Amino acid sequence: MPFPYIISTSYRLALRLAPRHSPLISRSFIHTMVVSKKQPDENSKVLIFGAGNFGSCLASHLGDIQHEVFMWAREEPIIKHFNMHHRNPVYLKDHHFPQNITAVGPEMPSKEFINKMDVLLFAIPTQFLRDNLRTLRPQLDTNHLPLLIFVNKGIEIGTHALTLEIIADTCGAEIAKAATFISGPSFAKEIVERQPTSVSVASLTESEADKAAALFHQPHFRCYTGSDPIGIELSGALKNVYAIASGMSDGLGFENNTRAMIITRGLAEMTCIGAAYGASPLTFLGLAGVGDLFLTCSSSNSRNYTVGYRLGKGESLDVIMKTLGSVAEGVSTSKGVKNMIDELGVNAPIASAVYDVLYSGKDTQAAVRELMQLPPSRELELPPTAGGPARQLLRKLGLETQAEDLSVQASL
Ligand SMILES: NC(=O)C1=CN([C@@H]2O[C@H](COP(=O)(O)OP(=O)(O)OC[C@H]3O[C@@H](n4cnc5c(N)ncnc54)[C@H](O)[C@@H]3O)[C@@H](O)[C@H]2O)C=CC1
Numbered sequence: 243m244p245f246p247y248i249i250s251t252s253y254r255l256a257l258r259l260a261p262r263h264s265p266l267i268s269r270s271f272i273h274t275m276v277v278s279k280k281q282p283d284e285n286s287k288v289l290i291f292g293a294g295n296f297g298s299c300l301a302s303h304l305g306d307i308q309h310e311v312f313m314w315a316r317e318e319p320i321i322k323h324f325n326m327h328h329r330n331p332v333y334l335k336d337h338h339f340p341q342n343i344t345a346v347g348p349e350m351p352s353k354e355f356i357n358k359m360d361v362l363l364f365a366i367p368t369q370f371l372r373d374n375l376r377t378l379r380p381q382l383d384t385n386h387l388p389l390l391i392f393v394n395k396g397i398e399i400g401t402h403a404l405t406l407e408i409i410a411d412t413c414g415a416e417i418a419k420a421a422t423f424i425s426g427p428s429f430a431k432e433i434v435e436r437q438p439t440s441v442s443v444a445s446l447t448e449s450e451a452d453k454a455a456a457l458f459h460q461p462h463f464r465c466y467t468g469s470d471p472i473g474i475e476l477s478g479a480l481k482n483v484y485a486i487a488s489g490m491s492d493g494l495g496f497e498n499n500t501r502a503m504i505i506t507r508g509l510a511e512m513t514c515i516g517a518a519y520g521a522s523p524l525t526f527l528g529l530a531g532v533g534d535l536f537l538t539c540s541s542s543n544s545r546n547y548t549v550g551y552r553l554g555k556g557e558s559l560d561v562i563m564k565t566l567g568s569v570a571e572g573v574s575t576s577k578g579v580k581n582m583i584d585e586l587g588v589n590a591p592i593a594s595a596v597y598d599v600l601y602s603g604k605d606t607q608a609a610v611r612e613l614m615q616l617p618p619s620r621e622l623e624l625p626p627t628a629g630g631p632a633r634q635l636l637r638k639l640g641l642e643t644q645a646e647d648l649s650v651q652a653s654l
């Protein structure tokens with residue numbers, strides 16, 4: 243393992259210990275740290291923003307384990323139907339939801355209501371998060387902050403910001419530092435069937451990740467915590483782009499060798515992009531990285547895979563997006579990733595090819611031909627300089643010490 247990442251890992255370990263056991267690291271960070279209110283031992287009050295596949299599925303999971311769940315939807319008919327029949331008429335239609343879930347909306351819930359919540363969980367596609375957080379911010383009381391959990395997997399178009407940055411821009415650095423991210427191989431449909439599932443749970447304030455893990459953890463839904471939310475977020479966003487590539491390959495009629503190649507080379511690209519960004523390369527070997535990459539690159543239950551498969555079969559992106567009926571974050575994220583790899587100077591030919599097919603009108607066959615004609619190269623070469631975007635983001639959050647640590651790594 244390259245030396246800088248060993249430093250990174252031990253630094254993370256020191257950080258992990260610092261808030262609980264010693265004043266070792268960044269006293270100012272510790273003193274100004276905002277944490278969520280003490281969580282009850284059971285029956286947490288949880289408000290979920292988003293009543294799509296994933297919001298509904300997580301509502302069901304938390305309702306099943308006896309939390310009091312409120313699910314905010316923008317669509318009046320969904321709210322009425324849900325409260326009357328305990329079924330979502332649009333998403334996971336066959337599923338009967340526990341009685342202790344109430345649909346609310348379509349207006350943003352009041353400050354009083356939000357103050358009563360122990361947890362706010364955001365299951366809104368990335369492109370809509372900024373507006374919703376802007377509307378929500380005046381309702382949040384930082385002295386009684388609910389536990390904040392985000393499960394979206396994408397990069398914002400235009401800014402190519404990660405969710406951590408969107409939270410910082412709209413709600414401030416202190417709230418962003420307390421935010422927790424859940425990601426990993428977890429199809430909504432299988433979670434409601436209680437298929438054994440595991441996820442990564444990460445936050446810059448690791449005690450918040452511990453609280454989120456305690457809320458969700460069940461024998462059929464295991465949570466593994468960590469302190470690299472940037473790596474977790476990049477993993478979830480990037481794997482969607484490679485799921486499109488894998489679906490495209492299957493749609494074109496290529497078989498198992500080719501899919502295995504895309505998954506493995508996709509993982510190499512994700513790791514290089516993540517390392518150049520300033521995330522730990524090890525994060526990409528976890529559930530949110532290779533776990534979710536493997537899942538979505540090899541199943542037609544993945545919407546991103548399906549977009550790719552239909553492109554491979556010759557359908558136009560326009561028709562696919564109009565008929566998919568659900569979000570495929572990889573389509574918008576591909577734009578942000580293209581900007582990112584160009585700016586970071588990372589060689590990511592599969593991600594570039596997906597972008598070219600989606601947005602430059604490149605024929606899928608031609609994209610494959612060009613990829614296969616690339617000259618031989620080293621199998622995995624992590625970037626020599628690393629961490630620019632993560633450094634900027636950490637500085638924006640007031641985490642100067644951590645940002646400096648990344649500078650040291652980059653110069654070694
Ligand atoms: N479905 C799955 O298995 C998983 C999904 N995710 C992630 O969760 C996020 C949500 O995905 P799904 O629920 O599956 O998508 P979905 O397409 O099933 O539902 C999208 C939801 O977003 C809402 N929405 C649309 N525009 C909005 C706006 N302007 N403001 C607020 N809400 C708006 C819709 O009303 C709907 O409730 C995505 O980032 C996805 O990548 C993560 C893990 C698994």
Ligand SMILES: O=C(CO)COP(=O)(O)O
Nearest residue numbers: 426427428429544545546
């Ligand atoms: O992220 C997911 C499962 O972990 C869902 O993938 P899709 O968005 O491609 O359906």
